[in-house]
Amino acid sequence: MHTIADNLLIVGADLRGWANLPPQTCNVFLVGGHVAALGEHLDIAGAQVVDATGCWLTPGMVELCAAGREPGQEQDEDLLSLSRCAAAGGYVAVAVAPDTQPSNDDHAVTELIVRRARDLGLCDLLPIGALTHRLQGQTLAPMGEMSEAGAVAFGDADRPVLSSRMLRRAMEYARSFDKGVVTQPLDVDLAGAGVMHEGKWSTRLGLKGIPAAAEHIAVARDIAVCQLARGRLHVARLTSARSVQHVANAKRDGIAVTAAVSIWNLLLTDAQLAKYEVNLRLAAPLREESDRQALLQGLRDGTIDAITCDHQPWGLAEKEVEFDRAQPGAIGLQTAWPLLCELIGAGELDEATVVRATVNMPRAILGLPPPELHDGQPATLAVLDPTAHWQLDRSTSLSKSRNSPVWGKPLVGRVTLTVFEGRVSFAG
Amino acid sequence: MTAPSALQLRHLLGLEDLNADQITALLDLAAQMKAVNQRRIKKLPTLRGVTVLTFFVENSTRTKMSFELAAKRLSADTMGFAASTSSLSKGETLLDTARNLEAMAPDIVVIRHSSAGAPHFLAERLNCGVVNAGDGAHEHPTQGLLDLYTMREKLGDLTGKKVAIIGDIAHSRVARSNLHGLAKLGAHVHVAGPATMLPPGLEQFGCSVHARAEPAIEGADVVMMLRIQRERQGNDLIPHAHEYHRFFGLDAARLKLAQPHALVMHPGPMNRGVEIAPEVADGEQSVILQQVENGVAVRMAVLYAVAATRGLDAVGG
Numbered sequence: 001m002h003t004i005a006d007n008l009l010i011v012g013a014d015l016r017g018w019a020n021l022p023p024q025t026c027n028v029f030l031v032g033g034h035v036a037a038l039g040e041h042l043d044i045a046g047a048q049v050v051d052a053t054g055c056w057l058t059p060g061m062v063e064l065c066a067a068g069r070e071p072g073q074e075q076d077e078d079l080l081s082l083s084r085c086a087a088a089g090g091y092v093a094v095a096v097a098p099d100t101q102p103s104n105d106d107h108a109v110t111e112l113i114v115r116r117a118r119d120l121g122l123c124d125l126l127p128i129g130a131l132t133h134r135l136q137g138q139t140l141a142p143m144g145e146m147s148e149a150g151a152v153a154f155g156d157a158d159r160p161v162l163s164s165r166m167l168r169r170a171m172e173y174a175r176s177f178d179k180g181v182v183t184q185p186l187d188v189d190l191a192g193a194g195v196m197h198e199g200k201w202s203t204r205l206g207l208k209g210i211p212a213a214a215e216h217i218a219v220a221r222d223i224a225v226c227q228l229a230r231g232r233l234h235v236a237r238l239t240s241a242r243s244v245q246h247v248a249n250a251k252r253d254g255i256a257v258t259a260a261v262s263i264w265n266l267l268l269t270d271a272q273l274a275k276y277e278v279n280l281r282l283a284a285p286l287r288e289e290s291d292r293q294a295l296l297q298g299l300r301d302g303t304i305d306a307i308t309c310d311h312q313p314w315g316l317a318e319k320e321v322e323f324d325r326a327q328p329g330a331i332g333l334q335t336a337w338p339l340l341c342e343l344i345g346a347g348e349l350d351e352a353t354v355v356r357a358t359v360n361m362p363r364a365i366l367g368l369p370p371p372e373l374h375d376g377q378p379a380t381l382a383v384l385d386p387t388a389h390w391q392l393d394r395s396t397s398l399s400k401s402r403n404s405p406v407w408g409k410p411l412v413g414r415v416t417l418t419v420f421e422g423r424v425s426f427a428g
Numbered sequence: 429m430t431a432p433s434a435l436q437l438r439h440l441l442g443l444e445d446l447n448a449d450q451i452t453a454l455l456d457l458a459a460q461m462k463a464v465n466q467r468r469i470k471k472l473p474t475l476r477g478v479t480v481l482t483f484f485v486e487n488s489t490r491t492k493m494s495f496e497l498a499a500k501r502l503s504a505d506t507m508g509f510a511a512s513t514s515s516l517s518k519g520e521t522l523l524d525t526a527r528n529l530e531a532m533a534p535d536i537v538v539i540r541h542s543s544a545g546a547p548h549f550l551a552e553r554l555n556c557g558v559v560n561a562g563d564g565a566h567e568h569p570t571q572g573l574l575d576l577y578t579m580r581e582k583l584g585d586l587t588g589k590k591v592a593i594i595g596d597i598a599h600s601r602v603a604r605s606n607l608h609g610l611a612k613l614g615a616h617v618h619v620a621g622p623a624t625m626l627p628p629g630l631e632q633f634g635c636s637v638h639a640r641a642e643p644a645i646e647g648a649d650v651v652m653m654l655r656i657q658r659e660r661q662g663n664d665l666i667p668h669a670h671e672y673h674r675f676f677g678l679d680a681a682r683l684k685l686a687q688p689h690a691l692v693m694h695p696g697p698m699n700r701g702v703e704i705a706p707e708v709a710d711g712e713q714s715v716i717l718q719q720v721e722n723g724v725a726v727r728m729a730v731l732y733a734v735a736a737t738r739g740l741d742a743v744g745g
Contacts, residue, residue: 206601275548322546323543
């Protein structure tokens with residue numbers, strides 16, 4: 001187990017994201033894993049001091065979209081390496097996608113994930129159970145038993161349920177257990193064998209395109225089915241401007257829909273694929289600058305609720321190959337914070353939006369209580385330094401995979417300290 | 429023979445990467461090579477001791493033969509490696525296969541692959557020169573160069589010339605290489621084809637785009653027809669070959685819309701009666717076989733330029 005956060009005085013941090021406290025500069029004293037004292041001028045003789053001047057002291061970020069690869073593909077990631085990445089990235093909870101082998105369509109797999117999280121004690125691993133048996137869109141998965149075992153929501157990962165009738169029944173059934181449904185909308189037939197956004201760049205590179213319409217047609221369908229089923233829908237990653245409009249309209253109509261966007265789609269466009277950068281082949285394809293701007297605006301105005309780092313570990317066998325044969329996805333947990341700092345630094349997102357989209361809204365979507373900071377409670381928090389320089393490489397990466405688009409590149413913004421339920425899960 | 433200093437060419441991945449001076453220098457070099465090909469003894473000692481590996485992970489007869497002949501005429505040693513006989517069919521990855529090949533120390537690898545970007549992938553990871561012999565629907569730069577060579581040989585300076593490219597632009601690497609090359613040499617390119625075969629954003633190449641063949645062909649100096657692949661007939665792109673020929677095929681009547689001196693070109697292999705009528709393919713304006721002949725000279729120029737850039741030619745030692 002990890003060290004209990006004891007006799008630790010965090011000095012000069014800026015509180016961010018706490019439901020019971022406004023943003024302010026504060027010292028926090030931890031004893032025996034608990035918050036022992038809070039205050040602007042707190043000074044404890046003999047305490048081990050963590051200088052957090054200029055850093056954010058948050059309740060920790062929460063990730064909505066991560067592949068754990070355990071069980072079945074532990075060569076690429078397992079729940080230990082995933083949890084270590086999360087802690088090092090300033091995350092205290094990670095929703096784990098059901099696309100394992102076997103898939104998480106049974107309470108046994110759900111229990112495995114929950115038990116591993118408890119044993120590891122590095123962060124919460126919140127299983128998303130399968131919506132349908134083997135993610136095949138044909139028969140309902142046993143959502144009741146998975147709910148009892150700890151599943152927090154249901155979805156078929158990146159496999160769209162092709163049948164609208166099946167999706168309706170699954171959303172209705174999930175409602176019986178008061179659970180939301182997560183989808184990654186795609187008109188699979190229209191997307192065809194596409195490997196990137198269809199547009200100027202796919203034409204130039206000679207790669208098959210996925211038209212934006214293949215996504216927003218399916219976003220509109222999923223929203224319509226959600227309304228019909230009176231369910232609760234979370235769209236895992238939006239990539240196109242039109243999809244943002246659909247979500248905005250649905251919210252205006254009072255439909256229970258939330259949506260997230262991947263950090264890569266906020267930072268980059270399809271133009272970055274000019275050299276066939278295989279780590280930028282993503283399940284949520286990079287689209288055009290107008291889409292990127294619409295996604296940023298959607299976040300700022302609250303249409304888009306959350307930012308995901310879309311952690312998808314793949315080994316060299318899946319990534320050191322031709323672009324159109326590579327698995328889509330990139331690792332992201334450890335580099336979310338510096339990339340968020342980049343967006344803030346560029347003036348594209350403000351601090352409040354980033355906090356809402358990475359701390360508060362993901363909790364609300366997963367049904368976690370709002371985070372509060374009180375004397376006497378077990379400490380769960382993350383101290384995030386927005387100015388420290390580092391890079392993700394062999395010496396710093398904790399993932400079993402290396403498929404990061406920013407591997408070896410200079411990053412600004414580093415996690416100083418993560419405490420999970422009283423124990424230090426990461427100290428930078 | 430020496431490579432002009434403009435011709436720094438460590439790899440040839442696409443015509444997109446070359447500027448007009450480099451293209452012109454390669455075409456000038458190809459002209460010298462063509463003269464060699466017309467001698468009784470068609471061989472230069474220039475690349476003696478240089479090993480050229482043809483690594484074809486997609487079927488091709490003429491491009492592979494053309495490269496092998498080009499290498500032999502420069503006295504290079506050649507090895508061929510084809511997908512059907514290779515370990516790729518046994519599940520080995522492209523990178524592992526390429527590293528194994530590299531362990532045999534070739535100086536230049538000529539690669540044909542069905543995935544766009546495969547030559548770039550190898551160029552980043554291998555130490556030898558990489559020449560793209562066609563990657564998916566991306567580029568086929570030596571075909572583009574031999575087309576430019578043939579046009580320049582017949583028409584002189586290409587500035588202001590009208591070139592029509594008709595057919596399946598979406599799936600054509602030949603079209604992309606020609607679009608890049610022709611734009612750099614100042615020609616006006618007009619592409620046409622059924623809208624199902626015209627991908628979005630073609631305007632970025634500086635060309636005009638037409639949904640019907642006639643406006644592209646009208647007044648053209650060159651009419652280049654692209655091959656319609658059999659698997660694309662009768663699916664969601666065109667109803668059938670007959671209808672395609674009726675609306676987009678080059679027959680004598682449609683060719684009359686072009687300039688009287690217009691060249692008829694085709695990268696081969698042709699589907700007679702589909703994209704091109706037999707009498708046009710065999711007609712006086714057709715330069716299709718001269719394209720093939722020029723292909724050898726152009727590939728000699730490319731291999732020589734890459735070898736010379738890497739200090740592998742006889743002069744560089």
